[in-house]
Amino acid sequence: ELSLIWLRNDLRLADNPALTWACKQAKKTLAVVTLTPQSWESHGESAARMGLWRDQLRSVAEHLQELNIPLRVLRLDSFDDCAPALTDLVRELNTGALAFNYEYPLNERNRDQTVCKALESVGVEVRGFHGELIIPPGQVLTGQGGPFKVYTPFSRAWRRRLADFDRSVLPVPEAQQTTGLDSDPVPDDLDYKPLQYREDLWQVGEEAVSERLNCFIDEREPDYADKRDFPALPATSALSPYLTIGAISPRQCMASLRAAAGSRDWLESSWLNEIIWREFYRHLLVAFPGLSRLEPFRPEVEEKISWLKNDAAFEAWCRGETGFPIVDAAMKQLLETGWMHNRLRMVVASFLTKLLRVDWRLGADFFMRHLIDADFASNLGGWQWSSSVGADAAPYFRIFNPQAQGEKFDAEGRFVARWLPQLESVKPGKSRQIPGAGAALGRPEPVIDYKKARAASLDDYQN
Ligand code: FAD
Numbered sequence: 001e002l003s004l005i006w007l008r009n010d011l012r013l014a015d016n017p018a019l020t021w022a023c024k025q026a027k028k029t030l031a032v033v034t035l036t037p038q039s040w041e042s043h044g045e046s047a048a049r050m051g052l053w054r055d056q057l058r059s060v061a062e063h064l065q066e067l068n069i070p071l072r073v074l075r076l077d078s079f080d081d082c083a084p085a086l087t088d089l090v091r092e093l094n095t096g097a098l099a100f101n102y103e104y105p106l107n108e109r110n111r112d113q114t115v116c117k118a119l120e121s122v123g124v125e126v127r128g129f130h131g132e133l134i135i136p137p138g139q140v141l142t143g144q145g146g147p148f149k150v151y152t153p154f155s156r157a158w159r160r161r162l163a164d165f166d167r168s169v170l171p172v173p174e175a176q177q178t179t180g181l182d183s184d185p186v187p188d189d190l191d192y193k194p195l196q197y198r199e200d201l202w203q204v205g206e207e208a209v210s211e212r213l214n215c216f217i218d219e220r221e222p223d224y225a226d227k228r229d230f231p232a233l234p235a236t237s238a239l240s241p242y243l244t245i246g247a248i249s250p251r252q253c254m255a256s257l258r259a260a261a262g263s264r265d266w267l268e269s270s271w272l273n274e275i276i277w278r279e280f281y282r283h284l285l286v287a288f289p290g291l292s293r294l295e296p297f298r299p300e301v302e303e304k305i306s307w308l309k310n311d312a313a314f315e316a317w318c319r320g321e322t323g324f325p326i327v328d329a330a331m332k333q334l335l336e337t338g339w340m341h342n343r344l345r346m347v348v349a350s351f352l353t354k355l356l357r358v359d360w361r362l363g364a365d366f367f368m369r370h371l372i373d374a375d376f377a378s379n380l381g382g383w384q385w386s387s388s389v390g391a392d393a394a395p396y397f398r399i400f401n402p403q404a405q406g407e408k409f410d411a412e413g414r415f416v417a418r419w420l421p422q423l424e425s426v427k428p429g430k431s432r433q434i435p436g437a438g439a440a441l442g443r444p445e446p447v448i449d450y451k452k453a454r455a456a457s458l459d460d461y462q463n
Contacts, residue, residue: 001028002179003023005099006086006100007057010246013064013206014169016249018129019031019173020173022097034076035187037192037193048374051197055204056205056247057071058186059204059206068175070179070182082115083117087119087122097124099126101246102130105285133282137287138287140158148283150391154280159276169252209247221260223235229409231343240339240373241373244373254272281381294361297393301389313358313448316447317356324435325420325434325437325438327347334371353387355454357456360383367379399454403435410432410433
């Protein structure tokens with residue numbers, strides 16, 4: 001008998017609980033992917049992220065081939081087509097079991113429930129696994145048994161709960177018996193759109209990704225807490241694109257951290273803390289389904305904000321032409337590499353929502369369409385946090401001053417000059433962070449006056 005592993009955003013062979021289970025269920029295993037371009041379009045999946053996904057899938061398919069696990073590519077339209085297509089497939093192949101790793105946004109969960117029902121009704125055993133998280137959703141609860149709404153107590157409880165969950169990394173499964181089935185080719189555009197990303201920056205393959213992780217842990221993690229906020233430095237792991245498509249698991253990240261920690265208390269590592277933020281946003285998505293419908297976590301805050309239809313300013317923000325050096329350099333980094341430093345994501349999101357007063361949903365959608373690490377839960381969490389409508393968000397009246405942020409975190413102006421070449425001829429230091437800097441050299445004038453915009457925003461909020 002044959003078992004199926006339905007691959008989605010879990011493109012790895014090691015530490016993949018669904019794959020491990022599928023291989024144990026039967027002597028023969030087939031991997032299947034479902035191409036659903038209509039659903040991807042409605043979720044705004046970026047060409048960069050899907051390009052990385054395609055190439056990582058190809059790499060995984062080659063390795064699976066070595067384990068005698070062929071890949072079947074089902075070319076569909078939307079999530080709704082998955083249940084009938086998978087039902088046909090299990091009938092055709094006389095399959096007894098199907099495994100997958102859970103995904104947490106609502107549409108994905110609905111899709112999976114429909115598939116489970118359909119396959120179980122034809123006698124197939126279906127199993128889901130929480131391979132995307134270290135601790136499954138619903139397992140970190142308050143004393144009253146409810147979900148945490150604030151991060152710090154969540155993270156403390158998460159650390160306490162950790163001992164109850166398996167921390168060991170699953171090995172790559174053993175080779176299976178041959179199936180006699182051929183692998184399908186993976187189409188270049190995934191039937192979606194032309195896919196493109198900076199292949200020179202983002203290599204695929206499990207070896208390349210593990211090397212990135214190990215390099216970070218050995219060389220940069222010890223200084224992470226001190227350096228992580230400075231965008232000119234390569235101080236963070238840049239693993240987010242790989243975590244997002246599941247080319248590496250958070251458990252692998254934690255294991256590597258732990259192995260290298262020596263006598264240091266790895267549980268208190270600032271880097272692990274960021275991985276726990278990732279878990280927090282996924283747990284929230286499951287506990288509060290309205291978030292998947294883009295409802296604010298704190299509607300009482302959003303009610304007091306009147307978003308402006310500020311098309312010209314929004315477009316200037318999208319292009320990195322607001323005249324605020326740190327904002328524009330960050331947006332250029334996004335447009336050119338598909339990635340943006342975390343500090344700058346907060347700066348540009350605050351700028352868009354609190355100074356231009358553009359609805360956070362437009363910013364979140366733009367990020368989803370451009371980030372190579374676009375991730376529904378973390379992106380939503382980040383945007384709601386930045387606009388003060390999210391869980392554990394700063395109060396609305398805390399508005400980042402972009403110039404001050406630039407002076408603090410890019411004091412020499414190295415980062416801004418890297419992305420805005422006109423600023424190279426401006427003296428290094430604070431002058432590179434002044435709104436309108438380099439205007440004589442072709443940089444735009446500021447789209448707003450910071451002080452006035454701030455006052456107008458606070459006025460609106462308080463009235
Ligand atoms: P590191 O600093 O090395 O952190 C390690 C890992 O922890 C990251 O790869 C990521 O998986 C996770 N992580 C780090 N910071 C956060 C955080 N604040 N929230 C949740 N997880 C975190 N992250 C995404 O992966 N995808 C997104 O679409 C995304 N959108 C964001 C939008 C906004 C407005 C904001 C403020 C943050 C967003 N983040 C997003 C979170 C964070 O900015 C990125 O995860 C981080 O910059 C990735 O770089 P890194 O891999 O070098 O992170």
